[in-house]
Amino acid sequence: MSQTNHIGKAPSRVDGPLKVAGAAHYSGEFNVPNLAYGYVVNSPITKGKILKVHADEVRALPGVLEVFSHENVPYLAWFDKSYKDQIAPGGSPFRPLHSPDITFNQQPVALVVADTFELARYAAALLRIDYEQQEHETNLEAKRTEGYAPGGGKIGFQPPPPPRGKPDQALKEATHSIEAEYAHGAQHHNPMELFTTTVEWRGDGKITAYDKTQGVYNVKNYLMGVFGLGKDDVRVVNQFMGGGFGAGLRPQYSVFMAVLATLELKRSVRVTLTRQQMFSIGHRPNTLQLVKLGTNPDGTLAALQHHALHETSQFEDYTENIVNWSGMLYQCENVKLGYELAKLDIYSPQDMRAPGAASGNVGLEVAMDEMAYAAGLDPLEFRMRNYADRDQNVDKPFSSKKLRECYKQAAAKFGWETRTQEPRSMRANGKLVGMGMGGGVWDATQQKSAAKALISADGKLTVRSATGENGTGTYTIMTQIAAETLGLPLEAVTFELGDTDQPEAPIQGGSWTAASVGTAVKNACDALGEKILKLAQKPADSPLKGATYDEVEFVNGQLRLRHDHAQAVVLRDVLQASGETQLEADSSAQPNMAKQNGYSLHSHNVAFAEVEVDEDLGTIKVTRVVSAVAAGRILNQKTARSQVLGSVVWGLGMALMEETIMDHKFGRYVNHNFAEYHIPVNADIPHIDVIFVHEDDDIVNPLGVKGIGEVGMLGVTAAIANAVFHATGKRVRDLPIMLDKLL
Amino acid sequence: MYPFTYSRATDVADAVRDKAGHDGSAYIGGGTNLIDLMKMNVEQPAHLVNVAKLALSKIEELPDGGLRLGATATNSDTAWNEQVKARYPLLNQAILAGASPQLRNVATNGGNLMQRTRCYYFYDLATPCNKREPGSGCSAIGGFNRVCGILGTSEACIATHPSDMCVALAALAPTVRVSGPKGERTIAFEDFHRLPGDQPEFDNTLAEGELITSLDLPEKGFAKHFAYLKLRDRHSYAFALVSVAVGLEMDGDTITDARLALGGVAHKPWRDLSAEQLLKGQPATAETFGRVAAHVVADAVGRGSNDFKIELARRAIVRALKQAAEGKQEAGDMYLGGQ
Amino acid sequence: MSQPLISAPASGGLPNPVPTGPVRLTINGETQTLQLAPWTSLLDALREYAHLTGTKKGCDHGQCGACTVLVNGRRINSCLTLAVMHEDDDITTIEGLGTPENLSPLQQAFVDHDAFQCGYCTPGQICSAQGLLNEGHAHSEAEIKELMSGNLCRCGAYVGILDAVKEVVDKQ
The missing domain is CATH 3.30.390.50 (CO dehydrogenase flavoprotein, C-terminal domain)
Incomplete structure (x- = not known):
């Protein structure tokens, strides 16, 4: 029995004790000496120009060190490309403090730096700025006819595939058809940790930025570009991130501000955004979707059309994949997908958990529910009849796809068979009861990553890669992978991350970290393993003489022949006998394109939800959810389950309460705080069952892992919306479904 | 937040005197609303008089059969008080429907009456608000007003009072006891808060410098x-x-x-x-x-x-x-x- | 249409910030004197002056619960109170409940039930749960959920939080 097979088990988080004891240090928690504090001032207007910044009045306050604005920022990089980060969309990135022009409300316009946080905050309140105001437009409704197809987009963006079949004719000739518009407003990521950067001045133009980011290298490259810093001048660190959900994919203005002030003042500076300012750093865009579906007499889809329009800023073409998923989730020969943006006087949207898919999934999966009813079919049966065994968007088979098993297992666990199809036909506790479902699909991708592995003579393994930990369990799963690869107990392994002194890893997003960094970690450990094997084979009497690396395995602290376990050496003995104090190996990993080329790589899920609705008062209580996910191999049952549980909470929030309201008169969000931008609380959350349907997939990557950070959110929102329809007979097509929409 | 000086009152008279001696001063009890508003620069007191630790935290029976709720008793202590639970369960439930356990542990009974509106525009200095800045206009009228009022509103203000506790109090009709520079007086709960009219900057009928010392509930508690x-x-x-x-x-x-x-x-x-x-x-x-x-x-x-x-x-x-x-x-x- | 927005200068010059003074705080059993102005919140005093960063700032307005600490055994939001108001109080932060090497029962239950992901709301959740235990009002799942609803968790770890708190409640 191996005690060092860790992958697929459910160990507790290795960083858990630090987190529960308050000993994990987030970016605002490095109390470097002689720290000054910066407080950002934001524009109260939406469009116009700054006429004058009355900075001198504030500079005169004792303890105020400086006021930075476009009036006094030093020469910074001139070309757009210097400001472009790894996932910048097309267009010109926003440059803080660059010009007097105001292009969105809450645009950061100044930074006040003072000896204390309280003084900086006060001085920021006193800072007078004169503006010239111009008329703005922030309402997507006003731009319905002004959408445009973006030329290109950021990394990962794919324009919708061209139409296939005869989507218009097929729709016209369909036995049953539906057409409906679906909408949701802006939503904000709102991780619990505020965006904070502590920049340590190390002297001689060198800095260390402890920054809240999902990509330390992305930030480092940005800072080098913008401030003209050499690669040895700036180190970026983030070992714990208090939630990201996409908000930290791009460098935020907090890091720009803190670095600017540090370099100018030659003193360490911390900048922390307020919760209100967290509503000025990107969001899931306000989106309008039009979906048209038609069925054949046998309940198969005759036609599928899905068009989406969403907002972007005046300066960037923010893109996400909203409609593409609709061309691959179900089998349909006649498909037309459309995608457009509209420019408004707002800040650029930013990827937010399952970007694009979370939006498009609601349109598609609520429409599928409407279509099922129109065709007289059970919603689950309807999906079964339209199951896609091939990705028709690219005309390739899936490397693996166990969505059908997800449907079956989740339906059984949920008790879908007890559901009666007729809306308003189920009641309990004096309330209307509804059951709904929805499923989804997400990319399984891998990005180039590097890692370094070091083992000391006492058998302690350290592995490093500059990836991130924002709650996904990176420390834990990488520790598991490394420990299993070299046959060690978890306690003998330390995984270190989040530092640009470490080998480069991609930004942490897209659910690709497990596949990308995990493979690099495995490769680095294997490279180290090969060195250990060579050492083990040095003694003339080595039992491993002549064995290749493929013929040995590391298990239980030993290195042994796979076919003859008796031929073994103790790892620590090998290391100690070698006389080396430490062995190390570097490696990197990237997708095996040759192997993957013929396949479509995706994870899938389905969610079933039950709601109780008080018919008189419109209140909705989600009473249970079952979520089944097919995402290849699950590395850690405990942390993976938590990711899916969290995704369900997100889906519930999107369905029932999350919306950032814009007052178009001011062009300003009005509910920019946690009191009025509601995210679910404990009392909102029902019992949730999570099912993982295992997929063997050696095509997707050597670990067989597809990632689960986003896929679990899909289906949930639609399942709840569909359950509300089933309960009440009211089809609410604009999210969130708040009680007034059911009165 | 604007700077302010601070003192801690030793008794009610001291508190009233201290406040009267400082222009632009305010009492602070739990502070859960005041500090929030100070951080938003909506409130800018120059001096704070801490009244949280005055000997006003008792909940005691009154000779007329009523119950006196000390002004500085916390919302939690009030809700979970055995007398309150037995005789005024409506109050118990209303208090516990509000805020969070953490806030209720600090927020005082007096402070609950003094809560200011949650209207989005009142909190946001970038937008006009007649309650915050008289004469600047009401952004909620014609704006987003999901949280705003439908009864007794005026063209100057449609803000609502955000309390849960006070809704139960309105039904139970206690007397509000206050102390001020001109001595003590009582205010019927019904008369404590006011409608906006053309002076929405005034939430209530307290005179300058007055401090709430207790809420005296009448005997009738509607417990059944x-x-x-x-x-x-x-x-x-x-x-x-x-x-x-x-x-x-x-x-x-x-x-x-x-x-x-x-x-x-x-x-x-x-x-x-x-x-x-x-x-x-x-x-x-x-x-x-x-x-x-x-x-x-x-x-x-x-x-x-x-x-x-x-x-x-x-x-x-x-x-x-x-x-x-x-x-x-x-x-x-x-x-x-x-x- | 162009519309200027000109701010009026403050009259009578800008007020000078208030000087600091010694404030004695008893935190996790140790009394220390910090130099603070009245406008320093208890939360900022802990994080920026006492360098106890286990207590988190999530909203700074009493709307999230990340800053929850125990004052005389009761859970409160440290962001909505001034440090200067707590000179006679016994303040307990997450660092006072346990250490990574010696976790409290609640902390251990949070690890066991994976009752967090990013960990940022976690110290507040645990201090809040400790307050809940001290109060003694929560027994059923519905009661625990309601009385833990003053602590937001954006990772959505509520199921684990419920399980962890319930385990410790049940053992009491």
Whole structure:
């Protein structure tokens, strides 16, 4: 029995004790000496120009060190490309403090730096700025006819595939058809940790930025570009991130501000955004979707059309994949997908958990529910009849796809068979009861990553890669992978991350970290393993003489022949006998394109939800959810389950309460705080069952892992919306479904 | 936040004197609303007088059979007080429907009355607000006003009072005892908060320098037939869209006495005396409840995104009256929806 | 249409910030004197002056619960109170409940039930749960959920939080 097979088990988080004891240090928690504090001032207007910044009045306050604005920022990089980060969309990135022009409300316009946080905050309140105001437009409704197809987009963006079949004719000739518009407003990521950067001045133009980011290298490259810093001048660190959900994919203005002030003042500076300012750093865009579906007499889809329009800023073409998923989730020969943006006087949207898919999934999966009813079919049966065994968007088979098993297992666990199809036909506790479902699909991708592995003579393994930990369990799963690869107990392994002194890893997003960094970690450990094997084979009497690396395995602290376990050496003995104090190996990993080329790589899920609705008062209580996910191999049952549980909470929030309201008169969000931008609380959350349907997939990557950070959110929102329809007979097509929409 | 000086009062007289001696000063009890507003620069006191530790935290029986709630007793201590639970379960439930356990552990009874509105625009210095800056205009009228009022509003202000506790108090009708530079006086709860009219900057009728010292509940507690019903955008830790406090006395199926107050709908906790009269002597039937509910909202005015509150309030009143008549809600250690 | 937005200068010059003074705080059993102005919140005093960063700032307005600490055994939001108001109080932060090497029962239950992901709301959740235990009002799942609803968790670890708190409640 191996005690060092860790992958697929459910160990507790290795960083858990630090987190529960308050000993994990987030970016605002490095109390470097002689720290000054910066407080950002934001524009109260939406469009116009700054006429004058009355900075001198504030500079005169004792303890105020400086006021930075476009009036006094030093020469910074001139070309757009210097400001472009790894996932910048097309267009010109926003440059803080660059010009007097105001292009969105809450645009950061100044930074006040003072000896204390309280003084900086006060001085920021006193800072007078004169503006010239111009008329703005922030309402997507006003731009319905002004959408445009973006030329290109950021990394990962794919324009919708061209139409296939005869989507218009097929729709016209369909036995049953539906057409409906679906909408949701802006939503904000709102991780619990505020965006904070502590920049340590190390002297001689060198800095260390402890920054809240999902990509330390992305930030480092940005800072080098913008401030003209050499690669040895700036180190970026983030070992714990208090939630990201996409908000930290791009460098935020907090890091720009803190670095600017540090370099100018030659003193360490911390900048922390307020919760209100967290509503000025990107969001899931306000989106309008039009979906048209038609069925054949046998309940198969005759036609599928899905068009989406969403907002972007005046300066960037923010893109996400909203409609593409609709061309691959179900089998349909006649498909037309459309995608457009509209420019408004707002800040650029930013990827937010399952970007694009979370939006498009609601349109598609609520429409599928409407279509099922129109065709007289059970919603689950309807999906079964339209199951896609091939990705028709690219005309390739899936490397693996166990969505059908997800449907079956989740339906059984949920008790879908007890559901009666007729809306308003189920009641309990004096309330209307509804059951709904929805499923989804997400990319399984891998990005180039590097890692370094070091083992000391006492058998302690350290592995490093500059990836991130924002709650996904990176420390834990990488520790598991490394420990299993070299046959060690978890306690003998330390995984270190989040530092640009470490080998480069991609930004942490897209659910690709497990596949990308995990493979690099495995490769680095294997490279180290090969060195250990060579050492083990040095003694003339080595039992491993002549064995290749493929013929040995590391298990239980030993290195042994796979076919003859008796031929073994103790790892620590090998290391100690070698006389080396430490062995190390570097490696990197990237997708095996040759192997993957013929396949479509995706994870899938389905969610079933039950709601109780008080018919008189419109209140909705989600009473249970079952979520089944097919995402290849699950590395850690405990942390993976938590990711899916969290995704369900997100889906519930999107369905029932999350919306950032814009007052178009001011062009300003009005509910920019946690009191009025509601995210679910404990009392909102029902019992949730999570099912993982295992997929063997050696095509997707050597670990067989597809990632689960986003896929679990899909289906949930639609399942709840569909359950509300089933309960009440009211089809609410604009999210969130708040009680007034059911009165 | 603007700078301020700070002192801690030793007794009520000291507090009143200290406040009178400092221009632009304010009392601070729990501070859960005041500090929030100071951080937003909505409130800019030059001096704070800490009254949280004055000897005003007792909850004690009064000779007339009522119950005195000390002004600095916390919301938690009040809600979980055995007398309150036994005699005024409506108050217990309303308090526990509000805020969070952490906030209730600090927020005081006096401070609860002094809470300011949650209107989005009141909190945001980038937008006009007559309550914050008289004469600047009301952004909520014509703007987003989901949280705003439908009853007793004015063209100057449609803000609501955000408290849950005060809705129950409006139904229970305590006397508010205050001390000020001119001595002590009492204010009927009904008269404590005011409607906005053309002076929305004034939330209440306290005179300059007055400090709340206690809330004196009358004997009648409606402990058998009551309901607190709160409707909000999530299941806990959210302000009321509409809340209803009902207290009934019943003789068989006939209502012999009634109290009815609403939260989330007006600039003050909205007690409807005429509706109470309509209930008296009537049978506790759906027809009665419907008629009374329609009466309460007959003059309600929606302003767009809060239009739904009129119908929601009507339905909530019907539900709360029914629950109260059934007498099924009990005092508890928390509020679990009451629906 | 161009519309200027000109701010009026403050009259009478800008007020000078208030000087600091010694404030004695008893935190996790140790009394220390910090130099603070009245406008320093208890939360900022802990994080920026006492360098106890286990207590988190999530909203700074009493709307999230990340800053929850225990004052005389009761859970409160440290962001909405001034440090200067707590000179006679016994303040307990997450660092006072346990250490990574010696976790409290609640902390251990949070690890066991994976009752967090990013960990940022976690110290507040645990202090809040400790307050809940001290109060003694929560027994059923519905009661625990309601009385833990003053602590937001954006990772959505509520199921684990419920399980962890319930385990410790049940053992009491």
